[in-house]
Amino acid sequence: MPGERKKGARRASDAVAREGDTSQASERSKNDAERSVNRGEGEVGDGSEGTLPTTNGHTEPPPKTIKVAAGEMNGATSHHPAQDATPPMPWFGMDIGGTLTKLVYFEPTDLSEAEEESEVETIKNIRRYLKSNKAYGETGHRDAHLQMESVSVGNRIGTLHFIRFPTSEMRQFLELCKSKGMASLASTICATGGGAYKFEEGFQREMNLTLHKFDELDSLISGIEYIEDNNMDSECYYFLNPRSPNLCQKVTYDFSNPYPFLVVNIGSGVSILAVDGPDDYRRVSGTSLGGGTFLGLCCLLTGCNTFEEAIELAANGNNENIDKLVRDIYGGDYERFGLSGDIVASSFGHMNSAEKRANVSREDLACATLITITNNIGSIARMVAANEKIEKVLFVGNFLRVNPISMKLLSHAMEFWSEGKLKAIFLEHEGYFGAVGCLLELMKTGDQTTSSTTTSG
């Protein structure tokens, strides 16, 4: 595994007031576990527009308003010295992953009079189109519940909007961009993820757009640090009593003293990073058994077609019809080594029996697949954490979207197998950090990478 130390990701929040000198931070950490948030078993999002559930299936809270330091909330008529240093609008960060493309759109809310007057119609139309819809074409979605208001990016104040679509729909996305006049606006778009390389030529050919590429792991880390800084009261959480349906609670986690921590990014595949400081991380491990494996196997085994369907099936299944448990082998616990009878001894271990195979449901198959993949990721994360002597483990990536089963399993596995030493921490913006990091890079570029807007629509 590559273990090269990477320096380069920078802490990027600067202008937003961060509560927290050291004394406040330690006060906060004392209170850490105690600010509990309503918690229930998550229902599965069906992706239907206007009714997107939050991560845990609750009704969307109103978009969060972030505190901004005095003097930073410029009115619409004020002038920004910073505006000369920002690239031409519109401002997007794009993470083109193996399964999903994530798009973060930064809408400035501090436009000066001059900017408003000079803003071309095409940009106004794009803003209107993005904001007035939650669905774009057949498969694009805006996660309105994740929207962040009054945030500072590159010395500008505005709203962050979070949008995703399947990477397999890239051609349709390019068509949509063309139809909205995007191709005529900027000569460069900032992108990260493997697709920034794979689709570079396509963007150039179809849209006459040059992709300005950023490394996906640099972007991931800087995006995590930025969002955590700017949404610090409600970004990180963990589960208390993850195994108990009645006692399980989602609790906010104070991450104001973060280093060192491990990031387990569960996308199509899994990357594991050790983060030792703001500019200091290494990719220490990874596995090809990730979110893509779960979805691929589930489609094969159950005939389902979407991630949402796979998760819903899993929520209604019983893995014990598929997996061989310790008690199926021992008749009870394996006491000598602390293996309780209800631990999975062999994933899919019952499936060599024709009789058992005849009695399994699609739900059982989806459930066992989800548990198999999740437990394997949990085991690897635990071994890496032990190896690196790191106790805080951040799980991110869209595999955790609408997936409380895996989050609770990971929470339990981390705590149980480490005898309480390791903590599984989750982040509300799950799979969007790479795109955010990419946006931060764009906002640093000024006029260097993008040509000025020349057309009106």
Ligand SMILES: Nc1ncnc2c1ncn2[C@@H]1O[C@H](COP(=O)(O)OP(=O)(O)OP(=O)(O)O)[C@@H](O)[C@H]1O
């Ligand atoms: N609507 C969805 N469609 C497809 N997969 C989804 C969806 N929602 C969640 N997922 C899960 O999220 C995974 C993709 O996560 P993510 O977007 O973080 O990774 P990626 O960037 O596409 O992959 P990689 O980083 O490996 O290139 C899928 O493999 C699937 O398990």
Ligand SMILES: CC(C)(CO)[C@@H](O)C(=O)NCCC(=O)O
């Ligand atoms: C290839 C990437 C980095 C693409 O995001 C990701 O899918 C991944 O980390 N896969 C696992 C590769 C490994 O076995 O380490």
